[in-house]
Amino acid sequence: MPVKAEAPLVMDDPFERSLDGLAQDLPEIAEKREFILRGGQELIDEWQIKPEFFDDKSRVVFFAALAERNDRLNESEDRSGKSYKEKEFIADAVTMLAAPHSERMDELRKVIYSADLFDESTIERAYDKYTNKQITAELQKALDEGMLDDIRKRMGVNKDNEDPFELRVLNIGQRSTMYGMRPDPPSGFLSLPEDHPNLRQYKETTKDYEMYSAGIKHNTEDFLAATGKHSVPVAWVTKGGGETHLNLPLPTAEKLLYGDEVLLGNDEFVARDFADEAQATLEHEYAHTQGGLAVDGVSFGIMAEECRAELMAGNKMGYQDAKGLLGIDIPALTGAQPLRYMESHEKGGDAAEFYTLFAGKMGIQRTLEFALTVPDGYLSDERPLQKRVNRYLGGINGLEERLYDANPAWVDERIESWAEGNYKRQSVGQWLALRKNMNGLGFVTDKMRDALTRKRTEHNWKPY
Numbered sequence: 001m002p003v004k005a006e007a008p009l010v011m012d013d014p015f016e017r018s019l020d021g022l023a024q025d026l027p028e029i030a031e032k033r034e035f036i037l038r039g040g041q042e043l044i045d046e047w048q049i050k051p052e053f054f055d056d057k058s059r060v061v062f063f064a065a066l067a068e069r070n071d072r073l074n075e076s077e078d079r080s081g082k083s084y085k086e087k088e089f090i091a092d093a094v095t096m097l098a099a100p101h102s103e104r105m106d107e108l109r110k111v112i113y114s115a116d117l118f119d120e121s122t123i124e125r126a127y128d129k130y131t132n133k134q135i136t137a138e139l140q141k142a143l144d145e146g147m148l149d150d151i152r153k154r155m156g157v158n159k160d161n162e163d164p165f166e167l168r169v170l171n172i173g174q175r176s177t178m179y180g181m182r183p184d185p186p187s188g189f190l191s192l193p194e195d196h197p198n199l200r201q202y203k204e205t206t207k208d209y210e211m212y213s214a215g216i217k218h219n220t221e222d223f224l225a226a227t228g229k230h231s232v233p234v235a236w237v238t239k240g241g242g243e244t245h246l247n248l249p250l251p252t253a254e255k256l257l258y259g260d261e262v263l264l265g266n267d268e269f270v271a272r273d274f275a276d277e278a279q280a281t282l283e284h285e286y287a288h289t290q291g292g293l294a295v296d297g298v299s300f301g302i303m304a305e306e307c308r309a310e311l312m313a314g315n316k317m318g319y320q321d322a323k324g325l326l327g328i329d330i331p332a333l334t335g336a337q338p339l340r341y342m343e344s345h346e347k348g349g350d351a352a353e354f355y356t357l358f359a360g361k362m363g364i365q366r367t368l369e370f371a372l373t374v375p376d377g378y379l380s381d382e383r384p385l386q387k388r389v390n391r392y393l394g395g396i397n398g399l400e401e402r403l404y405d406a407n408p409a410w411v412d413e414r415i416e417s418w419a420e421g422n423y424k425r426q427s428v429g430q431w432l433a434l435r436k437n438m439n440g441l442g443f444v445t446d447k448m449r450d451a452l453t454r455k456r457t458e459h460n461w462k463p464y
């Protein structure tokens with residue numbers, strides 16, 4: 001009689017394997033293993049998630065948090081609107097996280113983006129049509145000759161570790177990219193005779209500018225229609241098919257290459273500002289081409305990624321909300337120092353390491369919520385799921401409140417000692433108002449203001 005082999009049935013389950021790998025760095029994962037596996041399997045089945053999904057450690061951190069939430073919801077007796085909203089949140093987040101690695105990718109992408117999805121080849125044709133080959137080549141030469149040297153140095157990038165990317169200057173651009181290019185009238189404009197050479201020249205350059213600007217506007221409308229985009233950013237990076245492109249509108253590229261020659265509307269100091277702004281734009285986008293803290297696009301981790309790009313580019317432009325959250329509020333609420341991490345790591349750090357460290361400090365749930373919270377500029381009708389998720393989580397202030405609740409006495413004490421050291425500073429009130437009203441950072445700011453007021457009363461000090 002043949003002997004039936006009783007070999008143990010070993011299933012190599014990628015989810016379980018990746019989870020056990022993560023548990024070595026995060027004790028929280030080991031503690032919740034059973035619930036995460038139970039809640040996660042259902043999500044894997046329903047979203048038809050492919051095994052490759054689990055190759056990335058940061059994705060596993062986010063997925064583990066969603067799986068835990070799913071299990072808790074399944075076990076809960078609560079059938080109120082609150083639990084319905086939580087269910088919706090889990091579904092939205094899993095959809096955004098899993099879409100690129102799901103058998104249901106096409107269907108899921110349609111839910112993530114409200115715009116009609118254009119097929120890749122149509123979009124590629126539009127990019128080709130508007131690529132300015134000559135200016136692209138000129139700018140590429142300038143990059144090779146040192147235009148990116150400063151940021152390469154700041155990021156620790158050299159010839160050996162630079163991620164390859166292709167530059168693409170496009171004959172498009174929104175109005176703001178042309179600021180500073182309209183000629184200024186000559187002095188004494190109104191009293192100059194009609195045939196004065198300065199006046200003639202002014203009229204000619206103005207006509208040139210208007211034709212240029214009308215051309216760009218026309219191209220931009222056509223480009224948007226062809227690609228299904230709603231607007232053209234100041235500059236942007238596209239990744240796909242193993243390639244990275246750094247896309248720059250023509251006016252920005254010309255400011256970088258020709259400076260004063262195209263910045264006709266300004267005295268040299270203002271022209272310098274516009275040229276510096278173009279340089280900061282270029283550097284910010286370059287940072288996006290080198291590594292990154294966003295995971296699979298803009299749905300997860302864009303807050304940290306924009307902060308990283310700003311930090312690497314020398315902190316000249318926007319994203320004040322992201323910078324305030326990572327630079328001041330998160331350190332105050334948790335003791336974690338995400339900006340210091342970025343500053344001390346090649347290319348500003350690695351996503352898998354960054355989110356694992358983050359989770360070690362504040363837990364997988366807050367890490368998931370942090371990764372899903374976007375800077376204000378990202379809330380767009382083009383991405384309805386992202387918008388709904390951010391509303392549900394209460395944005396930056398909702399996240400801050402939950403971080404605070406984990407350790408209120410500890411945070412209060414730190415804010416108190418900050419106030420003790422700062423209550424005499426006249427300008428601190430204005431700074432707090434700016435944080436709250438312009439940058440939307442209300443939660444920690446309110447606590448700082450209250451503590452400041454208390455200290456001022458206590459020391460009987462009044463701003464003069």
Ligand SMILES: [Zn+2]
Pocket residue numbers: 284288306309
């Ligand atoms: Zn950016």
